[in-house]
Amino acid sequence: MRFTQPKLPYTPDALAPVISQETIDYHYGKHEAAYIAKLNELIEGTPYAEMPLEEIIRLSEGALFNNASQAWNHIFYFFQFSPAGRREPEGELRKKIDEVFGSFDELKGKVREAGASLFGSGWVWLSTDEEGKLFLTQGANADNPLRHGLKPILTVDVWEHAYYLDYQNRRPAYIDAVWDIMDWEIIESRYAE
Ligand code: MN
Numbered sequence: 001m002r003f004t005q006p007k008l009p010y011t012p013d014a015l016a017p018v019i020s021q022e023t024i025d026y027h028y029g030k031h032e033a034a035y036i037a038k039l040n041e042l043i044e045g046t047p048y049a050e051m052p053l054e055e056i057i058r059l060s061e062g063a064l065f066n067n068a069s070q071a072w073n074h075i076f077y078f079f080q081f082s083p084a085g086r087r088e089p090e091g092e093l094r095k096k097i098d099e100v101f102g103s104f105d106e107l108k109g110k111v112r113e114a115g116a117s118l119f120g121s122g123w124v125w126l127s128t129d130e131e132g133k134l135f136l137t138q139g140a141n142a143d144n145p146l147r148h149g150l151k152p153i154l155t156v157d158v159w160e161h162a163y164y165l166d167y168q169n170r171r172p173a174y175i176d177a178v179w180d181i182m183d184w185e186i187i188e189s190r191y192a193e
Helices: 021-043 053-059 062-078 091-101 104-117 160-167 170-181 184-192
Strands: 123-126 135-138 151-157
Touching: 021 062, 021 123, 021 135, 021 160, 053 062, 091 104, 091 135, 091 184, 104 123, 104 135, 151 184, 160 170
Parallel strands: none
Antiparallel strands: 123 135, 123 151
């Protein structure tokens, strides 16, 4: 096994009620696990078997890209949450958010809008470039900003499997709720990297 699924840094019930244990059991336990298993299967015996995951995402197409990117996206998604982190950005990143979006509340509104208007499955991303500029983008299916020269720092999974057990068709309600589990110390350290 080339890539292994990292253990969550919290218990499966720790994000409830924003994300229930049942959703974690399926989303992390089944969906993420399946993307990583499929990725390992697809790279076996190919030149991709020696590459870092980011490199596979940049270079591959089709099923390999989909599974590599979904593996990365889900690990990135689950590791930005914590049951007791800081819920607001501070410092340099806060300054940038205020500059680009007007305020933290306006950023939340834009994330809701981007997620609600994304047709079908995909992701909403907050990313940065080499100069520290911020970009809010939508990505369909397995898309990842790494494909577009950006470095992601925050994401919201808006595939139905991410919210349907807890919110049914209310995607905007799920998007609004994730701010209650988002750990800004983690987002800021990604931004500063
Ligand atoms: Mn997902």
